[in-house]
Amino acid sequence: MRHAHTVEQVRAAEAELAGQPLMDRAVAGLAATCARVLIRRRGRVYGSRVLVLAGSGDNGGDALFAGARLARRGAAVTAVLLTPERAHPAALAALRATGSQVTSDQEVGLADFSRADLILDGIVGIGGSGPLRPAAEPYAHQPRRGVLVAVDLPSGVDADTGEVAGAALRADLTVTFGTHKPSLLIDPGAGYAGPVQLVEIGLRPPTAPVEALQHDEVAALLPRPAAESDKYKRGVVGLLAGSERYPGAGLLAVAGALHGGAGAVRYQGRAAEEAVRRHPEILLTAGRVQSLVVGPGSGEDTAESLDDALASQVPVLVDADGLTELARRGPRALAGRSAPTLLTPHAGEAARLLGGDASAEQVAAARLRHARELAARYGATVLLKGSTTVVARPDGTARVNSTGTAWLATAGSGDVLAGLIGALLAAGLPPFDAAPVGAYLHGLAGRLAAGSGAPITASDIAAALPAVWRDAAQGDRPQEGRPQGRRAGNVAGLGD
Numbered sequence: 001m002r003h004a005h006t007v008e009q010v011r012a013a014e015a016e017l018a019g020q021p022l023m024d025r026a027v028a029g030l031a032a033t034c035a036r037v038l039i040r041r042r043g044r045v046y047g048s049r050v051l052v053l054a055g056s057g058d059n060g061g062d063a064l065f066a067g068a069r070l071a072r073r074g075a076a077v078t079a080v081l082l083t084p085e086r087a088h089p090a091a092l093a094a095l096r097a098t099g100s101q102v103t104s105d106q107e108v109g110l111a112d113f114s115r116a117d118l119i120l121d122g123i124v125g126i127g128g129s130g131p132l133r134p135a136a137e138p139y140a141h142q143p144r145r146g147v148l149v150a151v152d153l154p155s156g157v158d159a160d161t162g163e164v165a166g167a168a169l170r171a172d173l174t175v176t177f178g179t180h181k182p183s184l185l186i187d188p189g190a191g192y193a194g195p196v197q198l199v200e201i202g203l204r205p206p207t208a209p210v211e212a213l214q215h216d217e218v219a220a221l222l223p224r225p226a227a228e229s230d231k232y233k234r235g236v237v238g239l240l241a242g243s244e245r246y247p248g249a250g251l252l253a254v255a256g257a258l259h260g261g262a263g264a265v266r267y268q269g270r271a272a273e274e275a276v277r278r279h280p281e282i283l284l285t286a287g288r289v290q291s292l293v294v295g296p297g298s299g300e301d302t303a304e305s306l307d308d309a310l311a312s313q314v315p316v317l318v319d320a321d322g323l324t325e326l327a328r329r330g331p332r333a334l335a336g337r338s339a340p341t342l343l344t345p346h347a348g349e350a351a352r353l354l355g356g357d358a359s360a361e362q363v364a365a366a367r368l369r370h371a372r373e374l375a376a377r378y379g380a381t382v383l384l385k386g387s388t389t390v391v392a393r394p395d396g397t398a399r400v401n402s403t404g405t406a407w408l409a410t411a412g413s414g415d416v417l418a419g420l421i422g423a424l425l426a427a428g429l430p431p432f433d434a435a436p437v438g439a440y441l442h443g444l445a446g447r448l449a450a451g452s453g454a455p456i457t458a459s460d461i462a463a464a465l466p467a468v469w470r471d472a473a474q475g476d477r478p479q480e481g482r483p484q485g486r487r488a489g490n491v492a493g494l495g496d
């Protein structure tokens with residue numbers, strides 16, 4: 001599990017360890033990573049050109065101390081101070097003692113930015129607020145050829161939310177200290193971080209408000225049939241999906257559910273004839289179900305289907321047309337439910353559910369905030385789809401998934417996901433497990449189908465699910481070329 005803590009929690013955990021050499025530990029890890037990057041890139045540290053961008057806080061201090069260590073190994077280090085009168089005194093003295101160049105001339109800094117083999121972004125860390133200050137902003141737009149390593153987090157990214165108010169420095173690699181910050185897991189911030197390396201410094205923060213399931217946790221949560229299993233023990237999922245106008249959505253939801261480990265799929269939409277032709281194993285009769293999926297392509301039947309689903313005593317997943325109808329009814333429509341409800345909107349549907357309080361663009365730019373807001377308003381678990389999928393509970397705790405790939409953004413991909421998660425709900429996983437496990441598998445299936453990069457269809461994603469499931473169930477790590485998470489890959493040859 002990757003745990004991410006807020007700035008407030010990090011500060012409190014840091015205070016408990018007062019007197020311990022936290023900065024030394026952080027700097028040692030940071031400098032060691034930078035040295036490895038230089039050795040991979042140039043074969044040695046000696047003679048490499050390193051630029052340190054140092055702001056006025058401890059983030060700048062970390063960068064200057066790391067610069068001093070690299071200078072002692074023979075790197076040619078230049079430090080650019082963004083607020084010269086307030087640079088970290090001890091760190092600046094350590095760097096000066098190596099004979100390195102120190103300047104506050106931003107023209108020099110920008111020129112070196114383009115030339116350096118390695119740039120340390122120590123402009124601002126968890127002490128940041130608002131958009132980058134004017135002195136720092138030009139670095140966000142400056143071209144470079146070297147590797148940019150963000151210290152703790154990329155400057156310009158909000159640590160707690162991943163929101164980017166203006167410009168931000170786009171890193172090739174982030175070295176973070178003590179714990180992940182939510183911004184390193186959630187887009188758009190995560191997109192600026194690159195692969196993230198965590199340096200342990202001894203922090204003991206409390207329960208994390210944001211976490212990301214990793215391969216082992218997903219493996220442990222996957223339902224496995226036992227010797228005495230029958231279809232009800234494995235879980236029967238009911239699908240209220242597919243209409244005369246959109247029959248395909250129903251078929252894709254069926255494919256997702258069948259490959260999601262359902263003991264059986266009870267199909268209750270208008271595409272029954274085609275569904276049974278394609279998937280002869282489905283049931284068309286009314287009967288017992290252990291979860292319901294309502295909405296994918298449900299068209300003209302949506303209102304009635306949603307009534308039926310919400311009146312049931314089983315977990316309900318509401319997607320697509322079901323969400324549009326729910327937005328019309330508002331949060332009170334879920335008030336009487338005793339069984340769990342899971343909503344799976346994309347940004348546009350989320351905006352609708354929020355009743356016009358935010359646009360789709362605003363939702364996408366502040367994913368964590370809006371997923372939490374929706375979960376709280378509707379008293380339901382919410383899976384907000386997109387570049388990072390965020391799952392939030394009404395109490396604000398969240399899980400994020402980053403196995404996704406841009407190739408997943410294809411028609412019908414969400415229908416497969418709805419069926420897949422519906423099957424996991426039917427198997428007995430609570431929504432806060434079923435949703436991130438489903439998103440994790442769905443993302444990997446997309447990656448597997450897309451291979452080294454090729455257009456895929458939603459049917460390809462469904463077809464790839466068994467292979468992904470098999471790997472996960474056997475505890476196999478995703479193989480090379482099939483990274484576990486976007487940021488776990490060996491991007492630009494920099495990951496460990």
Ligand SMILES: NC(=O)C1=CN([C@@H]2O[C@H](COP(=O)(O)OP(=O)(O)OC[C@H]3O[C@@H](n4cnc5c(N)ncnc54)[C@H](OP(=O)(O)O)[C@@H]3O)[C@@H](O)[C@H]2O)[C@@H](O)CC1
Nearest residue numbers: 014023056057058059124125126127128129131132133152
């Ligand atoms: N916690 C831990 O356990 C450990 C923490 N460690 C390290 O300490 C870092 C936190 O240091 P920190 O508290 O000194 O804050 P930091 O991030 O340097 O920023 C403050 C400065 O930035 C400025 N500034 C603000 N907003 C800005 C903006 N938008 N754009 C530009 N500038 C902006 C602000 O200016 P001011 O508002 O004062 O004018 C202030 O001077 C942390 O990220 C990690 O690297 C490790 O060494 C060891 C263990």
Ligand SMILES: [K+]
Nearest residue numbers: 121124153155
């Ligand atoms: K930084």
